[in-house]
Amino acid sequence: MDPLTIIASLNPIDWILKPVTNIMDTVNLLILGFKIVVLLFIVQFVRGRFGGGPIVTILILVLGYVVLFSNLAPILSTAMFIYLFIIFGFSMLVMDLAIAKPWARGGGAEEEGHMTGKEYSERLAKGRARMRF
Amino acid sequence: MKRGFLPPMILLVIVFVFLMLLPIIFSEFFPAFKWLMMAYFCIMIYLFVKRILGSGIVTLVVSGILIYIFVYQLLYIFAAAYILYLIVGLGLSGIIVFGLPSGGLGRKAGAVK
Numbered sequence: 001m002d003p004l005t006i007i008a009s010l011n012p013i014d015w016i017l018k019p020v021t022n023i024m025d026t027v028n029l030l031i032l033g034f035k036i037v038v039l040l041f042i043v044q045f046v047r048g049r050f051g052g053g054p055i056v057t058i059l060i061l062v063l064g065y066v067v068l069f070s071n072l073a074p075i076l077s078t079a080m081f082i083y084l085f086i087i088f089g090f091s092m093l094v095m096d097l098a099i100a101k102p103w104a105r106g107g108g109a110e111e112e113g114h115m116t117g118k119e120y121s122e123r124l125a126k127g128r129a130r131m132r133f
Numbered sequence: 134m135k136r137g138f139l140p141p142m143i144l145l146v147i148v149f150v151f152l153m154l155l156p157i158i159f160s161e162f163f164p165a166f167k168w169l170m171m172a173y174f175c176i177m178i179y180l181f182v183k184r185i186l187g188s189g190i191v192t193l194v195v196s197g198i199l200i201y202i203f204v205y206q207l208l209y210i211f212a213a214a215y216i217l218y219l220i221v222g223l224g225l226s227g228i229i230v231f232g233l234p235s236g237g238l239g240r241k242a243g244a245v246k
Contacts, residue, residue: 026207033202036195044185088218093226097145 038080039064148229152220153213160212170212174204 042063050056067076085091160167182196203211220226 026210029202029206030210033199033207036199036202040182040185040195047185089221089224092224093221093230096227096230097142 035068038068038077041080041084042067145230149217149220153216156212156216157209160209167208171204171208174208174211174215175200178203 043060046056046060046063050059066072067080156166156170160170178199179192179196182192182199186192186195220229
C-alpha cells in the first residue's frame with residue numbers, strides 16, 4: 001500500500017480538527033445558553049422597574065438586541081459577565097486572594113488566628129501589666 | 134512574586150478543581166446520582182425561569198431550551214460551575230482560602246511564635 005494512502009487514511013488533520021471543533025461546538029452552545037440567561041436577566045431588570053405592557057416588551061427587545069447582537073455586544077456582554085461575577089460573590093474570592101493574602105508569612109492577623117487560648121490570655125495579661133506601669 | 138505565594142495558590146486551585154470535579158466523579162461511580170443531579174438542575178432551571186417570566190407556555194419553552202443546553206448537553210460543565218457557585222455563594226471559599234494555608238500546608242508547623 002502506498003505510504004501516502006496510509007497517511008491519508010489515518011487522516012491526521014481530523015485528529016487535530018475534531019477535538020477543536022468539538023470544543024468550539026461546546027463553547028458555542030455555552031454562549032447560546034448564556035445569551036438566553038442574559039436575556040432573562042434583562043427581562044427581570046426591565047419588568048422590575050417598569051412593570052408590564054407593550055412598551056416594556058419593546059424595550060426588552062431593544063435592550064436584548066443592543067446587549068446581545070449589536071456592535072456593542074462584546075463590550076456589554078463582558079460588562080454583564082463581570083456584573084454576574086460580582087453579584088454571585090466571586091469578587092469576594094478574588095478580594096480574599098488578592099488583598100487578604102492568606103499565604104503571607106508572618107502576617108499579624110494570621111498569627112492571631114494561630115494563638116491558643118493560653119497564649120491569648122498571656123498576651124492580655126502582658127498588655128494589662130504594661131498599662132499599669 | 135513573593136516567596137511562598139505559588140505553592141498555596143496551586144494548592145487552592147487543586148482543591149477548587151477537585152471540588153468542582155466531585156459531582157462528575159460521583160456521577161461516574163453512582164449513575165443514580167447523575168439522574169438525581171439532572172432532576173435537581175431541571176427543577177432549579179424551571180423555577181429560575183418561572184420566577185422571571187411567570188407561569189405559562191413561554192416559561193416551559195425557555196426552560197426546555199435551557200434544560201436541553203445545560204442539563205442534556207453540558208451537564209458536567211454546569212455541575213462543576215454550580216458547585217463553584219455554591220462554594221462561593223455560601224461563603225465556603227473563605228474557609229478554604231484561609232483554612233488551607235493556615236492549616237499547616239502553607240507554612241511550617243510551629244512557625245507561629
